[in-house]
Amino acid sequence: MSPVRVRFAPSPTGFFHIGSARTALFNWLYARHTGGTFILRIEDTDQARDSEEFLRLIYDSLTWLGMDWDEGPNANGIGERGDYGPYRQSQRADVYKLYLEQLQNAGRAYEKDGAIWFKQLGERYTVFDEHRKKEVEKVKSDPVVIDDKIRGRVERAEDEDFVIFRSDGNPVFHFVNVVDDIEMKVTHIIRGEDHLSNTSKHIRLYEGFGVTLPAFAHLPLILKSPGMGQGKMSKRDKGALIEEYRQRHFLPEALVNYLALLGWNPGDDREKMPLAETVRLFDLPAINQSNAKFDSKKLAHMNMVYLLEQPADRFVALAADYFSKQPGGAAALADGAYFREIMLLAQPKIKSIDELAAYTAYFFAEDFPMDEKVRAKVLGKGDPKARLHELMAALPAMDFASDAAIESAIKLLAEGNGLGFGDYQAVARLAVTGTNAGPSITSIFRVLGRDRTLARLLRFAAVA
RNA sequence: GUCCCUAUCGUCUAGCCUGGUCCAGGACACUACCCUUUCACGGUAAGAACCGGGGUUCGAAUCCCCGUGGGGACGCCA
Numbered sequence: 295m296s297p298v299r300v301r302f303a304p305s306p307t308g309f310f311h312i313g314s315a316r317t318a319l320f321n322w323l324y325a326r327h328t329g330g331t332f333i334l335r336i337e338d339t340d341q342a343r344d345s346e347e348f349l350r351l352i353y354d355s356l357t358w359l360g361m362d363w364d365e366g367p368n369a370n371g372i373g374e375r376g377d378y379g380p381y382r383q384s385q386r387a388d389v390y391k392l393y394l395e396q397l398q399n400a401g402r403a404y405e406k407d408g409a410i411w412f413k414q415l416g417e418r419y420t421v422f423d424e425h426r427k428k429e430v431e432k433v434k435s436d437p438v439v440i441d442d443k444i445r446g447r448v449e450r451a452e453d454e455d456f457v458i459f460r461s462d463g464n465p466v467f468h469f470v471n472v473v474d475d476i477e478m479k480v481t482h483i484i485r486g487e488d489h490l491s492n493t494s495k496h497i498r499l500y501e502g503f504g505v506t507l508p509a510f511a512h513l514p515l516i517l518k519s520p521g522m523g524q525g526k527m528s529k530r531d532k533g534a535l536i537e538e539y540r541q542r543h544f545l546p547e548a549l550v551n552y553l554a555l556l557g558w559n560p561g562d563d564r565e566k567m568p569l570a571e572t573v574r575l576f577d578l579p580a581i582n583q584s585n586a587k588f589d590s591k592k593l594a595h596m597n598m599v600y601l602l603e604q605p606a607d608r609f610v611a612l613a614a615d616y617f618s619k620q621p622g623g624a625a626a627l628a629d630g631a632y633f634r635e636i637m638l639l640a641q642p643k644i645k646s647i648d649e650l651a652a653y654t655a656y657f658f659a660e661d662f663p664m665d666e667k668v669r670a671k672v673l674g675k676g677d678p679k680a681r682l683h684e685l686m687a688a689l690p691a692m693d694f695a696s697d698a699a700i701e702s703a704i705k706l707l708a709e710g711n712g713l714g715f716g717d718y719q720a721v722a723r724l725a726v727t728g729t730n731a732g733p734s735i736t737s738i739f740r741v742l743g744r745d746r747t748l749a750r751l752l753r754f755a756a757v758a
Numbered sequence: 759g760u761c762c763c764u765a766u767c768g769u770c771u772a773g774c775c776u777g778g779u780c781c782a783g784g785a786c787a788c789u790a791c792c793c794u795u796u797c798a799c800g801g802u803a804a805g806a807a808c809c810g811g812g813g814u815u816c817g818a819a820u821c822c823c824c825g826u827g828g829g830g831a832c833g834c835c836a
Contacts, residue, residue: 423832424759492836596786723795729796
């Protein structure tokens, strides 16, 4: 058995979406599992739609997700690697010319309407195609048998000639895809099920070139989320773009973990697992045959689980990176020690990094918003104003050294008035943060410091 | 319309290959309760599925067939 060589072959014609990422991931996982080679090949044969910006997005997205390629084009200064380059189809015209000549010499290519067509072998007949609303010529030939690693044996009987070179002289996907897979010695073609019906064309091409077939594995598709319509997920769907998760500062390892579980599982109940473990267990036969709907809530949960276990330093670094990209975020970063304390308070509370700005806003500004509903609720219960004044009176003498010290001071105050901690907690939180959600009030007091806490209590008491 | 793939809780799925251990297990979501100093986390509990019909068999979620549902392809896009 020759060493595994797989490839991910995107075209830079649009944003990098979740389906592409999953295809890339499964190829990457299979390469790493088998100790094989992961090739990145850019299929930029559509001059009208290709763009350098989208090309960069492919490199950046793969890198962000942690999928390194062993062979591939010169990307972001990495330099071209591999012995079968160039790895951009726009630079491989001479190779395609050679393969075309081979087909022409064998009588398997002909010209029509300025384009070059691949000629199928077999009995020809015409039929009216309801879908295309025109007569088409079909070829009755020996059935093509696809031995699919995921689906088993798939058989297709009908063929049609198809274009391999456009009238503008550029080769078409089916042709270049097969030629490069041959040239680059790809052993396993792992791609979405939407290509399953193309595969018979591709197999005919392999036969035309007289080479042996690679193994095929057609992945189930990722469908729209429940309630978001029918069909496969498209670039236009909410949550479909990798870029979106990157901008929202999702953890790439969480996204990768979620994506790995969309159509594959380790065979037991584990869901959150280290990448190395996924690599160890991943294999083609374990991949599901049916499509899966995308569930952003489950992804969000996975992200939270990963966030929770981040070491303090990494979490603070992630938070700092996030704030640095927020409007006005620089102010929050001004005091590093203060920033760190706040972020660590927030870490166990949030589901994703992009909640941080709103969740911690009151630490960084005095003009934080007041939640009117919460205000009405808190002020409508007991005698919060009295509690507020008792607290303000006690504050100057309070020990702010630790959460525990603040807690016992407030408890002492409460006991003295025949009350409980909770009687002070709600109104103090409202006065100091404007809301009813957040870290413990003692830690907020401590981090804010006595002066700022007292000032906020005073200000609130004045208008309450 | 033609061809191809597919079918277990709302969703992701285990179980199916090698029929009995499954009145079907886990996770997300939802609900309730517990924990609690708010909000989360966490814990416990509840509800929730073998698409339908035929067969094969002592026995079918598991094997076969037919329906139906879902998905894909049918471009001088990839």
